[in-house]
Amino acid sequence: MEKGRKTLRAMIIGAILFIVACVTINIYFPAEKVESVAGEIVRDIRSQDKPLKDDKSSLLKSLVPGLQPGPAWADDATTVSNPTIRALKERLRANYQQMKPFYQKGAVVENNSGYVSLGNTQGLDLTEKRDLNTLLNAENSLRKQLYEEVAKALKIDPSQVSRIGEIFAKEWQKPAR
Numbered sequence: 001m002e003k004g005r006k007t008l009r010a011m012i013i014g015a016i017l018f019i020v021a022c023v024t025i026n027i028y029f030p031a032e033k034v035e036s037v038a039g040e041i042v043r044d045i046r047s048q049d050k051p052l053k054d055d056k057s058s059l060l061k062s063l064v065p066g067l068q069p070g071p072a073w074a075d076d077a078t079t080v081s082n083p084t085i086r087a088l089k090e091r092l093r094a095n096y097q098q099m100k101p102f103y104q105k106g107a108v109v110e111n112n113s114g115y116v117s118l119g120n121t122q123g124l125d126l127t128e129k130r131d132l133n134t135l136l137n138a139e140n141s142l143r144k145q146l147y148e149e150v151a152k153a154l155k156i157d158p159s160q161v162s163r164i165g166e167i168f169a170k171e172w173q174k175p176a177r
Contacts, residue, residue, distance in 0.1 A: 029160055034167045037080045037150060042171040045093045080153040088146045095139050102132055110172045114147065114165025115140045143168070 099116075102108045109119035116139050121129055147164045151157070156164065 029156060029163060030154060031163075031167065033154060034150070034156075034164055035170075037154070038164075038168040038171045041080075041085075041089060041146070041150075042168070042174075045089055045096055080150055082149070082153060085146065085149050085153065088142055088149065092139070092142050092146065095135060095142065099132075099135050099139065102135070107132060108136070110169065112166065112169050113162065114167075114169040114172065115143055116172075 099108055105123060106120045107118065107124060109117050111117050116136050118132070118136065121132070124132065143165070144161075147161045147168065148158070150164055151161050
């Protein structure tokens with residue numbers, strides 16, 4: 001009788017452990033939304049002719065707020081902006097302008113994780129290499145902050161920041177506009 005209880009108890013504990021082990025956590029990741037946001041942000045950073053969009057720049061918005069159309073539902077899905085993201089975009093844009101000659105020489109490479117790394121530095125002198133390393137470190141730090149802010153804005157789990165970087169990588173790797 002005692003042996004039967006032990007066996008039953010072991011089977012119950014085993015079943016409970018099996019059920020708990022089978023539970024998976026499904027973390028929602030809005031890949032399409034991130035792709036759209038990445039495209040918009042990279043275009044803003046890499047564009048030379050137009051200033052970054054400013055949500056408060058319209059004269060119409062300031063003078064007659066009731067007469068302008070409200071934001072469309074689609075805008076909510078594709079636009080991510082807050083003061084931190086706007087500041088990061090400005091800093092990334094300035095950094096990009098400094099790195100542009102290095103991109104053209106092939107000394108800067110966009111990797112698949114959303115960050116930049118050294119490419120072919122043979123034609124650079126020591127000062128240029130030092131300056132480039134400083135720029136790359138600053139760029140990668142800013143990008144990491146940007147990806148974290150995008151995750152916050154889209155309510156994505158912080159553990160998914162690397163996936164955001166990978167999606168941004170596809171946009172960064174496109175030829176500069």
